[in-house]
Amino acid sequence: xxxxxxxxxxxxxxxxxxxxxxxxxxxxxxxxxxxxxxxxxxxxxxxxxxxxxxxxxxxxxxxxxxxxxxxxxxxxxxxxxxxxxxxxxxxxxxxxxxxxxxxxxxxxxxxxxxxxxxxxxxxxxxxxxxxxxxxxxxxxxxxxxxxxxxxxxxxxxxxxxxxxxxxxxxxxxxxxxxxxxxxxxxxxxxxxxxxxxxxxxxxxxxxxxxxxxxxxxxxxxxxxxxxxxxxxxxxxxxxxxxxxxxxxxxxxxxxxxxxxxxxxxxxxxxxxxxxxxxxxxxxxxxxxxxxxxxxxxxxxxxxxxxxxxxxxxxxxxxxxxxxxxxxxxxxxxxxxxxxxxxxxxxxxxxxxxxxxxxxxxxxxxxxxxxxxxxxxxxxxxxxxxxxxxxxxxxxxxxxxxxxxxxxxxxxxxxxxxxxxxxxxxxxxxxxxxxxxxx
Amino acid sequence: xxxxxxxxxxxxxxxxxxxxxxxxxxxxxxxxxxxxxxxxxxxxxxxxxxxxxxxxxxxxxxxxxxxxxxxxxxxxxxxxxxxxxxxxxxxxxxxxxxxxxxxxxxxxxxxxxxxxxxxxxxxxxxxxxxxxxxxxxxxxxxxxxxxxxxxxxxxxxxxxxxxxxxxxxxxxxxxxxxxxxxxxxxxxxxxxxxxxxxxxxxxxxxxxxxxxxxxxxxxxxxxxxxxxxxxxxxxxxxxxxxxxxxxxxxxxxxxxxxxxxxxxxxxxxxxxxxxxxxxxxxxxxxxxxxxxxxxxxxxxx
Numbered sequence: 001x002x003x004x005x006x007x008x009x010x011x012x013x014x015x016x017x018x019x020x021x022x023x024x025x026x027x028x029x030x031x032x033x034x035x036x037x038x039x040x041x042x043x044x045x046x047x048x049x050x051x052x053x054x055x056x057x058x059x060x061x062x063x064x065x066x067x068x069x070x071x072x073x074x075x076x077x078x079x080x081x082x083x084x085x086x087x088x089x090x091x092x093x094x095x096x097x098x099x100x101x102x103x104x105x106x107x108x109x110x111x112x113x114x115x116x117x118x119x120x121x122x123x124x125x126x127x128x129x130x131x132x133x134x135x136x137x138x139x140x141x142x143x144x145x146x147x148x149x150x151x152x153x154x155x156x157x158x159x160x161x162x163x164x165x166x167x168x169x170x171x172x173x174x175x176x177x178x179x180x181x182x183x184x185x186x187x188x189x190x191x192x193x194x195x196x197x198x199x200x201x202x203x204x205x206x207x208x209x210x211x212x213x214x215x216x217x218x219x220x221x222x223x224x225x226x227x228x229x230x231x232x233x234x235x236x237x238x239x240x241x242x243x244x245x246x247x248x249x250x251x252x253x254x255x256x257x258x259x260x261x262x263x264x265x266x267x268x269x270x271x272x273x274x275x276x277x278x279x280x281x282x283x284x285x286x287x288x289x290x291x292x293x294x295x296x297x298x299x300x301x302x303x304x305x306x307x308x309x310x311x312x313x314x315x316x317x318x319x320x321x322x323x324x325x326x327x328x329x330x331x332x333x334x335x336x337x338x339x340x341x342x343x344x345x346x347x348x349x350x351x352x353x354x355x356x357x358x359x360x361x362x363x364x365x366x367x368x369x370x371x372x373x374x375x376x377x378x379x380x381x382x383x384x385x386x387x388x389x390x391x392x393x394x395x396x397x398x399x400x401x402x403x404x405x406x407x408x409x410x411x412x413x414x415x416x417x418x419x420x421x422x423x424x425x426x427x428x429x430x431x432x433x434x435x436x437x438x
Numbered sequence: 439x440x441x442x443x444x445x446x447x448x449x450x451x452x453x454x455x456x457x458x459x460x461x462x463x464x465x466x467x468x469x470x471x472x473x474x475x476x477x478x479x480x481x482x483x484x485x486x487x488x489x490x491x492x493x494x495x496x497x498x499x500x501x502x503x504x505x506x507x508x509x510x511x512x513x514x515x516x517x518x519x520x521x522x523x524x525x526x527x528x529x530x531x532x533x534x535x536x537x538x539x540x541x542x543x544x545x546x547x548x549x550x551x552x553x554x555x556x557x558x559x560x561x562x563x564x565x566x567x568x569x570x571x572x573x574x575x576x577x578x579x580x581x582x583x584x585x586x587x588x589x590x591x592x593x594x595x596x597x598x599x600x601x602x603x604x605x606x607x608x609x610x611x612x613x614x615x616x617x618x619x620x621x622x623x624x625x626x627x628x629x630x631x632x633x634x635x636x637x638x639x640x641x642x643x644x645x646x647x648x649x650x651x652x653x654x655x656x657x658x659x660x661x662x663x664x665x666x667x668x669x670x671x672x673x674x675x676x677x678x679x680x681x682x683x684x685x686x687x688x689x690x691x692x693x694x695x696x697x698x699x700x701x702x703x704x705x706x707x708x709x710x711x712x713x714x715x716x717x718x719x720x721x722x723x724x725x726x727x728x729x730x731x732x733x734x735x736x737x738x739x
Contacts, residue, residue: 081605
């Protein structure tokens, strides 16, 4: 319902001091900022927590054929509709939305780290790379799944889970970010394929998507979580395929090609997806890309047998042998295997994953491990010894996310084709005088 | 039976408060309540008709109508003295379609302009498919398009501001199917199909209600009332017990909604008679003229 009069205009520059540029994408750019000084300038998350810094996501206005302004960005409309409805400790919090000079600015809480950066940090430590401590991996996974339970219970599929989209605050709180591709899924028989042909970054894309399924489910997010779990253990993507691009001029109607290389990478580890193991509708042979898949399967026996997930896991566990924090254990393998299940109906859902022995049987951290008196264990029922702060007890300090000072001009004029100044959606000039009842 | 509830926000809507329903910005600006109701009704019909001609799914059209309706509510809402109903209706449709079924501004402007003509303002919505080719051939001039496009895109930004950027709309259609399944009406496929069509027709009608049913009641109660009324009309027997309570609806709410849905036919007939041969004031200028006409006719006192 209309809650605030549109005459109270908010401008980004009046409220925030931009300290640097974080990243850019097809939608626009992301900047880091702080609230400007002043008595009423504190920033609060939707759950009431005070926030020190924000990430401002600036959406480019939509253009028709890159010429004519066609209104508020499509991706902004999508993300706004979802983010205004969501509030959870493990989902990045939307602070406010500002519309200024045809641009939408979505202001989110800022997180100092993301999983990709944490993985890279560990991978770069020589000679073999240093493992992410097992209790930290467990905490990250627990928080990630807790956030995912919330999204799925709220009928939201994220559709683009990957390490770069999982934020971690300096307090060790894990937050799911970037809902730019997220979708609702409660409408019966409503194909989620219609709006956009391809979802999920290829390395984290579930086999049912690779096989062309149109009526996919929240299980695609759980496959991505399995891939993230594997990456936290191995410090590199488990299924690192090369993306096949559509031939010719790319348009919305261009059908995405079969991602043969990516499917091959999965099969090299897991072996083939056997028909008898895929017992739900749609059955494996009825998948749109089944013939392509069979051609790939028949091209090499390596694709039929695979090295086996157990062999892959055991190989990675060798690097954990000397770790004082212990290993992710046999339960870790079982959870991974149940997340990387070919059949989406057999794959664990987020709620089931949280109840897995990997979390419930986790040993409480020893006094030596927990150096901080205020160390808190997760308050979730059955979470065993899972830490609420994933950095708890770590001597290591992770570098903060890279923020560039070179390009921190958030002004609306910094986008091509966007004029600055008082545009019609920016201010109310010459409001007609009210006509009083006669 | 156990109560079926869901705290998932995606299935719930922010509802208008009693204070917001008491008066509107338009009324504060001197627009009589009956005229405001007429324009809202016509705007919702325009959105529905244009959506059909643009071959948008009913859920997208319904979302657009709810956004259009929300925009005018309360003293913090938009005023008809500042924003033309055509601009807001076309912008609502454009915005609702944007996330997954985007239509070009040109298409939206062409079709909404076609539907706003006096000749089509009160035509039978169920027969719109016959007009499809006429609508497709209808093409506004470049100058008209540029002006309409600008107004529509300005209105899009206004709607977002006024609604506090909350564009999510929970709708009752999916719930209606789930409830009908729970009530086991599909054991007789023919009766089940008939009942479903009738219930959906009531849900579509409720979008046009002057009582603003979609912003005063949650989707679960709308779905329940539509099923209750449809079952009475097509003589399908539902459980003897108070089955509606299972779907989060009490008897009082159910009664109010059923009466509201049943009154729609009379309201629509009155509106058709009231505006027969006259043009709906789609723009701020046309509204000014209508208000002046009423004053001269002595009905503005």
